[in-house]
Amino acid sequence: MYRLHCFAQSGNTFKVVFLLRALGVRYETIYVDYFAGETRSPAWRESTNAMGEIPVLVDGARTLTQSGVILTYLAAKHGRFGGTSEDERLEVLRWLFFDNHKFTSYFGTYRFMKSFAPTPPDSAVMAFLRGRIDVCYGIVDKHLAERSFLLGSEPTIADFSLSGYLFYPVEESGYDYRVRFPSIAAWVERLKKVPGWADPYEVLPGPKLAPKW
Numbered sequence: 308m309y310r311l312h313c314f315a316q317s318g319n320t321f322k323v324v325f326l327l328r329a330l331g332v333r334y335e336t337i338y339v340d341y342f343a344g345e346t347r348s349p350a351w352r353e354s355t356n357a358m359g360e361i362p363v364l365v366d367g368a369r370t371l372t373q374s375g376v377i378l379t380y381l382a383a384k385h386g387r388f389g390g391t392s393e394d395e396r397l398e399v400l401r402w403l404f405f406d407n408h409k410f411t412s413y414f415g416t417y418r419f420m421k422s423f424a425p426t427p428p429d430s431a432v433m434a435f436l437r438g439r440i441d442v443c444y445g446i447v448d449k450h451l452a453e454r455s456f457l458l459g460s461e462p463t464i465a466d467f468s469l470s471g472y473l474f475y476p477v478e479e480s481g482y483d484y485r486v487r488f489p490s491i492a493a494w495v496e497r498l499k500k501v502p503g504w505a506d507p508y509e510v511l512p513g514p515k516l517a518p519k520w
């Protein structure tokens with residue numbers, strides 16, 4: 308049984324939960340009280356992840372962090388969703404790096420500042436992030452205009468990774484991608500039909516929080 312350290316607002320964790328569920332494997336969640344500072348405590352960093360980040364997957368004696376690493380590991384171990392040739396596996400990795408550096412990173416930060424940060428968002432920072440999100444989303448929207456999923460006709464972990472934050476309520480980010488990026492919106496709807504998909508707040512532990520700002 309896999310064990311996953313996580314909390315409900317973590318889209319990076321939802322990427323992994325979506326894959327675990329699509330694979331149909333057993334897992335249990337371990338709630339981490341991120342908003343009370345648990346991941347910033349020296350004890351948690353010592354025992355669970357020195358990088359101070361969620362998600363953390365425990366598979367027997369092995370502990371893995373970084374959603375991209377976890378997705379790659381699970382896809383290889385279960386022989387699904389990882390690509391079927393070296394070219395496809397490299398293409399998956401290409402999207403995972405793009406996602407971690409830009410696509411999720413800018414959007415996740417923007418949403419955090421808009422809804423969950425302890426102080427109100429700085430308008431200049433938000434404008435910068437919004438500009439970066441616009442560019443990344445434009446790139447993905449154009450790519451998806453010609454295919455059902457990032458690599459073609461079938462979903463892979465690249466799709467699970469990039470979509471991780473797009474199933475949360477729009478009010479949390481205040482960035483309605485559906486208005487400007489119709490191919491992304493259609494892709495998100497296709498992903499919701501992948502067996503195993505569920506609403507993040509139904510499958511991740513912890514309270515749902517009202518957007519703060």
Ligand SMILES: N[C@@H](CCC(=O)N[C@@H](CS)C(=O)NCC(=O)O)C(=O)O
Pocket residue numbers: 316317318319320346359360361362372373374375407
């Ligand atoms: N690249 C990492 C990002 C993980 C990440 O930023 N996780 C957030 C929660 S969604 C976190 O724990 N942040 C704590 C921090 O940055 O201090 C991944 O994909 O796993």
